[in-house]
Amino acid sequence: MDKLTFGLTMMVVGIGGTFLTLAILIWSIQILKKLFPLSAEDGNKSNRG
Amino acid sequence: MTEGIFEGLLGLTAGLQMLFTIAGLKNMVMLLIGGTLIYLGVKKDVEPLLLVPIGFGCLLVNIPGSELMHQGIDIGAKQVLDAMGPAAPEALQRMAKDDTGFLRSIYNMGIANELFPLLIFIGIGAMTDFGPLLENPKILLFGAAGQCGIFLTLLLALAIGFPHLQAVSIAVIGACDGPTAIYVASQYAPELLGPISVAAYSYMALVPIIQPPIMKALTTEKERATPMPAVKRSVSGTTKLLFPIVVTVVTGLIAPKGLPLMGAIMLGNFMRECGAVTRLTKASENEIANIATLFLGVAIGATMGAEAFLKPTTLAIFALGFIAICLDTVVGVAFGKIWYTLSGGKMNPLIGAAGISAFPMAARVVQAQGQRYNKQNFLLMHAMGANCGGQIGSVAAAAVMLSVLKGLGLI
Numbered sequence: 401m402d403k404l405t406f407g408l409t410m411m412v413v414g415i416g417g418t419f420l421t422l423a424i425l426i427w428s429i430q431i432l433k434k435l436f437p438l439s440a441e442d443g444n445k446s447n448r449g
Numbered sequence: 450m451t452e453g454i455f456e457g458l459l460g461l462t463a464g465l466q467m468l469f470t471i472a473g474l475k476n477m478v479m480l481l482i483g484g485t486l487i488y489l490g491v492k493k494d495v496e497p498l499l500l501v502p503i504g505f506g507c508l509l510v511n512i513p514g515s516e517l518m519h520q521g522i523d524i525g526a527k528q529v530l531d532a533m534g535p536a537a538p539e540a541l542q543r544m545a546k547d548d549t550g551f552l553r554s555i556y557n558m559g560i561a562n563e564l565f566p567l568l569i570f571i572g573i574g575a576m577t578d579f580g581p582l583l584e585n586p587k588i589l590l591f592g593a594a595g596q597c598g599i600f601l602t603l604l605l606a607l608a609i610g611f612p613h614l615q616a617v618s619i620a621v622i623g624a625c626d627g628p629t630a631i632y633v634a635s636q637y638a639p640e641l642l643g644p645i646s647v648a649a650y651s652y653m654a655l656v657p658i659i660q661p662p663i664m665k666a667l668t669t670e671k672e673r674a675t676p677m678p679a680v681k682r683s684v685s686g687t688t689k690l691l692f693p694i695v696v697t698v699v700t701g702l703i704a705p706k707g708l709p710l711m712g713a714i715m716l717g718n719f720m721r722e723c724g725a726v727t728r729l730t731k732a733s734e735n736e737i738a739n740i741a742t743l744f745l746g747v748a749i750g751a752t753m754g755a756e757a758f759l760k761p762t763t764l765a766i767f768a769l770g771f772i773a774i775c776l777d778t779v780v781g782v783a784f785g786k787i788w789y790t791l792s793g794g795k796m797n798p799l800i801g802a803a804g805i806s807a808f809p810m811a812a813r814v815v816q817a818q819g820q821r822y823n824k825q826n827f828l829l830m831h832a833m834g835a836n837c838g839g840q841i842g843s844v845a846a847a848a849v850m851l852s853v854l855k856g857l858g859l860i
Contacts (some may be wrong), residue, residue: 401857403607410617410853415593417849421703421850422842428695429586429688436687441733 467513475755476511481752483507486647492705495654499627499746503647506750510552518556518751521549532572532788545651552751555744560635560752563747566628572738573628573840574717575730577808579692581830582837583684588800590604591623592838594784595804598623598776606769611762613859614638617850619766622649623773624843625656631745632710633847637860643753644763648770656774656807660814663778664802672789674823675797680830686722693719704857709850714844777805792828797828803835812836 401409466475486504490497508517522530522541530537549557559565582589599620606616618638621630622645630649634642652659664673693715701708720730785801799819803811812832819828854860 403613406613406857407604407607407616409857410603410850411609412851413853414603414846415597417704417853418596418842418846419590419593421700421845422589422838423850424699424703425696425841426586426589428699429583429589429692432688432691432695433583433586433684436685436691438685449508 464512464514467669472755473513474759475759476513478759479511479753479755481507482753483511485653487763489651496650496690498742499650502743502746503650503750503753506552506747507643507751507753509747510751510754515550517550517552518754519548519550520553540731543811552748556748556751559735559741559744560631560748561639561707563632563635565637565741565748566632567709568737568741569745570710570713571717571733572735572741573717574693574714575721575733575740577714577718577721577837577840579718579837580684580689581680581834583688583692584680584682585831585834587607588831588834589838589841591781591784591801591804591835592840592842593804593845594801595777595835596624596842597780598773598778599846599850601776601780602769602773605772609765609769611765615641617854618645619769620773621645621847621850622652622770623768623777623848624806625649625653625774625777625811625839626847629710629806629843629847631749632852636732637854640757641762641766641790643749643758644766644786645770646749647753648767652770653807653810656805656810657814659771659774660778660802660811661818663775664782664799664814666820667779667782668786668798670822672786672798673818673821674821674826675789675794676826677795677797677800677831679827681836682730690722693722693747696841700848702796704845704848704852706851706860707844714840741792774805778802780801781805797826797831800828800831800835802811803832803839805836805839808840809833811839 483504488508489495490500490504497545509515516646530541534687559568592738593612602623603620606619607613611619614637618634618641621633624630627646627649631646634645638645697708697712697715700711717730717733720726720733781801781802781804782798784804785796785798788796788801797819799815803815805811812829812835815832816827816829819826851860
């Protein structure tokens, strides 16, 4: 594979892959926050801490 | 007897004699470079935990006659050679007589097999509170934007003639993440490990100098003064506990080649959040991280032999590393400006500059710059979120890169 093709492939797939990975993580975090919302106990722990 | 004394004295001055040869002059330059790194670490507080051992390792390996990076032969092979007796090849017999230098032993123990960067990552995970990121997960996108410099620099490195894997290793300086740069370089361009590591850590320390002019040039005064609301606590303990497991599984499935990096940082973070292994968490963020940092620094310094370091490629690596970090900031702030426009002026674009892995320096720079233009503005928690995103983003970018390389059949 020549250098230009390699560089462009890495750039497109690399940037796209990084954004995609982090977008999936954002979505996962949002699901986690919905499944396990902040409870009164969490709030108390925070106040004590 | 007089002759013996004379020859003995000559032996004592062998190092000094070697210093004043052509090869010795190169050693002198490297001794100066080592001294400069130590000076920067001790007197200027530039990443002292890394630059002091790197500088000292550089001194040790460049003293003429130093055999500290000599590769001897392992005990098993020595026994085989002994059994072969005179039938063993002469070159191997000669090697068998020499012991492996102590810096080479440290290098083999933790750099050649990528162990030290991963131990440091466990410590970083144990030290990091991803809370600010979890409060506003969308800010993780800044962590992706902040990695674009890696890929743009890769194109530049290829354009100026670096082979594929060397170009990838150099570009990872743009992750602004020392252990990631060392991890990738030690696997795919070990001959460039010294300059890449020194460039990565030097530029990380220079973030407060490199970023502000770029941030100012790319934003208007109104944009810089954009106020951000206070961060409200919205994340439960369970979410914080499950976060490292979810990140490990998701990134491991997408980019398995980066699993050691992400797995190590998330192991440290899981130990911190679960609270059940306080001793291990404390050991990871203190003793283990400190010992690994010391060995890592000395071993990297030891790769800075004159022959390997004093090359035009070293200057090119430093230039490309600088460009990479500038491009990270440019793309991060540009991404912030897009967000500012799309949100109707609710996102301060300066926060985009914090989407790199230099933690918490980049977040502090954003806070300081934001307050310069609006004294009532407190960007720190938002910037910390973006900065945590940068830490995850840098590892994700490296993981994606390695997996693409594997997909292309280059590794």
